[in-house]
Amino acid sequence: MRIDASGVSFSVGGRTILAPTDLSLKPGETCVLLGPNGAGKSTLMKIISGYLRPSTGSVALDDHPLRGLSIDVRAKKLGVLTQRSELDFPFTAKEVVALGRSPHGESRAETEIVDHLIGLLGIDAEAVYTHLSGGERQLVQVARVFAQIWGSGSTAYLLLDEPMTALDLKHQQDVVRVLRQLAQSGLGLLIVMHDINMAADIADRILLMREGGIIAAGHPAEVLTEANLAATFDTSMVLLRDGDSVFFKAGEKPGRTVR
């Protein structure tokens, strides 16, 4: 029971976007992809979600070739949040979240899940989606994807491409709380994000990506070193310690502040 991407790569017109990469995700595991813009994180996500066909390699979902599974089956096992959604119709927030349950059919239980998530994330159910701010829209889309795999436990996976970039601090905390709850219920999580500190906080495993390849992978404590981060982001990183906690801050190398 796991997602296995082996040797997946992607190139367009002779340009390599993603070099051959292996990645596996186990139930209950939270894996975070970190890296600069254009590192191939979203491409890797799209391959693992089955949206992009890899130029080489293959993806298996619970030992079945992913692209051999029908999209109905995939919709029940993979909840996917992409970076952009083009929704431009005045649906209510609740209607959008409910779209996430559509692979499961419409029943009373489905509606209860939608209502529960709306309450959990503090969404205004009747707000018109097109009138919402960027952050509010993102929260609704996150709730929609949560709804899709809610209650699936260890049989489903969540692939989230920058789920929190536009969220305010409170809603980031709300989303993180739900993510932890989902991971505990056995769900495998693969998340692309830019916030290194949050990644260090929630990840069981971190993959640092740069120029279409993984340059370091492992437990946050092993991977998140100043040297690795500098090599990944091409900018100096300062590591701040406060007791057992570690914080990262972009900054000049000599200004190292270790207490």
Place this chain on the structure above:
Amino acid sequence: MKLWLLVVALLLAVLVSVGMGSVAVPLADVIPALLGSADAKTSAIVVDIRMPRTLLAVLVGAGISASGAAIQGLFRNPLADPALIGVSAGAALFAALFVLIGGSAGFALIGLAGSAFVGGLIATWIVLYVGSRAGGLSTMLLAGIAINAIALSGVGLLSYLSTDLQLRTISFWALGSLNGANWSAVGVALVIPLALALLLRESVHLNIITLGDEEAQHLGVSHDALRRRVIFLAAVIVGIGVALTGVIAFLGLVVPHLVRLSMGSRHQVVLPASALLGGLLLLVADTLARTVLAPAELPVGILTALVGGPFFIYLILREQKGRVLL
């Protein structure tokens, strides 16, 4: 606005419309005439002349409006419209071509409808193809504008080449009119409610596709398959509509918009409500078109464009305040 209110309004409009015209038939005589118990003259007016025209207005108005709503969902753009993206013009071009080649008399109506359907289908496919190659919905709308211009200039060229009699028939499409309504036209138009029923079955999928192609796939909806089905059905409906009544602009754009303003965006509601409201509005417009200048008659397409055009501009201005449309 509730669906049943629209049903009641539509039924009332049918009764009133049948009574209106150069010979006024009081409401009290309309129903006996429909049931066959009125005098021969009233029966002839109501049953043979006005009823087919009224039914045709309702069927075509319903079809154009609901397929407008479906195409807007599919293109994820509230400003898409069969007439704007070239479907109607493509259908008109092929209908004109059929007239010029001279379809055999016996099958003229069905041949005309089939030909218009093919034209609508080709136009929509080109728009989708350009959109998928060059990316983006704005590209598709721009491609639609180009198709529209090309098809209409084709209609212009054909009218230049045509005989006087053919010219009359061709210019009828350019303007849009229900003048040619008769019972056999209504018979052909009965395909519209069938196609609408099939379109209604795509409601949930249309809701999902508005999220985006990739999002739809992750929710188990194949955008390619949905696109093929919806475009086929819309081309059937618009093709038949254009073959029978010519190009009726703006109805497919304005009606779904009005529906969404008051009834939300779920296609389970938007499609049937657009059909009812569209049938109602085209019937009202046609009743006006044939009575205001009586005994002369205004092509109803001119009327819908005269009212719909400014309303469209108003919508653009209103929408631009809140968000980017293209």
